[in-house]
Amino acid sequence: MGPGSIIVRNLNVRFGEAHVLKDVSFMVGSGESFGLVGESGSGKSTVLRVLSGLNRNWEGVVEVDGMPLPQRPEKAFFRSVQMVFQDPFASLHPRMTIDAILAEPLAIHGLDQPDRRIERALAEVGLDGGFRFRFPHQLSGGQRQRVAIARALILEPRILLLDEPTSALDVSIQAEVLNLLQDLKLRLGLTMLLVSHNLAVVGHMCSRVAVMKLGRVVEEADIDSLRKQGGQDAYTQELIAASRRVALASA
């Protein structure tokens, strides 16, 4: 498969005694949005950490952006795959200005015209230049998450990994950030892998989803078929039921 795609076949990860990913397999096409759902501890984030090269201890076959993922990826690899983390209060350095936060990946990868790139990245996520010389604590949660997205996009990646990008945000801000991600995906043709425990969020963003439980993928399905026929696996059905139970009956 071509650039921007992800292939994972029989991925296994062990942390000492704990076998946290067991024969995980799935494929994400170029430009597709794919969701990973499951409860905490099911291994969703570990999958992202392997794909982003943060976890180097894995077995199996992984292809990212059309190339086999080595155990120790080279610097250029990290340009093509970027990650946005859950908690924008923890993922931005408190002593660095937004400008410094965005300049760092550019310096690491030796990209030219940092000024222009920083301005463009901020504009892309809907922040004006006035934010450039502020510190993270001067920003709201939604604005910080926008900065985190700008930091990921500034390297012009083809694949964006999103680890619960909106679960720390208010619902109104969540809607804004999800809309922003949709716009960016369409405009930049990004491949997105979205991890969430919220099936409604995944359903809104993605076309296909893999359901994980205790380190295994128990089901992979189209969102449409989940919506219409429910899941095959008992756990998927439980997740759908839970999501419907809390959906407002007659909104």
Next chain:
Amino acid sequence: MTGQTPLVEVSNLRVRFHTPTRIVEAVRGLSFTLGREKLAIVGESGSGKSMTGRALLDLVPWPGEVLADAMRFKGQDLLGMSGEARRRLRGRHISMVMQDPKFSLNPVMTVGRQIAEAYQLHRKAGKSEARDRALAMLEDVLIREPARVFDLYPHEVSGGMGQRVMIAMMLIGEPDVLIADEPTSALDVTVQAQILDILEKLVTDRGMGLIFISHDLPLVSAFCDRVIVMYGGRVMESLPARELSKGQHAYTRGLLGCLPDLDRPVRRLATLQRDDSWLQGG
């Protein structure tokens, strides 16, 4: 409920913070009564919902100031009460489950000892009795191996487990009123349902009053009896929880509108348009 003194009565509660440049008003004129029921306070961050809970417990941090026309617990005036008397109410009669277990548990004490300590303090009990009660309480909040978890430190438990440990600690004193500040937002949906069952049982069996602070409207609508919707420290709307989806106020409608729904796919989520006039008047 008629003829009974309500558990909590609050009238025109205001919480202010004096800063060098201006006065920040976190809560502006909130009134409610709480019986043996589940009352929800919903709103976004900064709406003043957590400060309301803290004001009831006398836990508003300096330089905050709490003003109210009346604030009573079971008929006792809280405003005129000494700090010492307020402290005695805290934990034993009114307790609060905080939002984040990472910051609210003592990092250098095992979780079991923290729960037992709460029991010893409030019930004047001996060590071994407190230990037994703590273990039973851990089991009540559905922790699978209470004896093992008892000896773990907070950093060794997961977020969901930490949340349950805090709930156990707050419930062990058997309070009359429990203020739960986003008690389930860190939990998986399946565990969340179990924790809600525990709270539900306490309200129906023991007649506890529950103030459930949350930004999760669907959850609140399914779980609570009444809902107060707050924005900018002000009450926008107060209505029966089941009718939350029929809320009339523009803010309530806006919050409901921006939720994604599995069964109603939309191309773009609606975003909330805020209106300054919501904060005027009253």
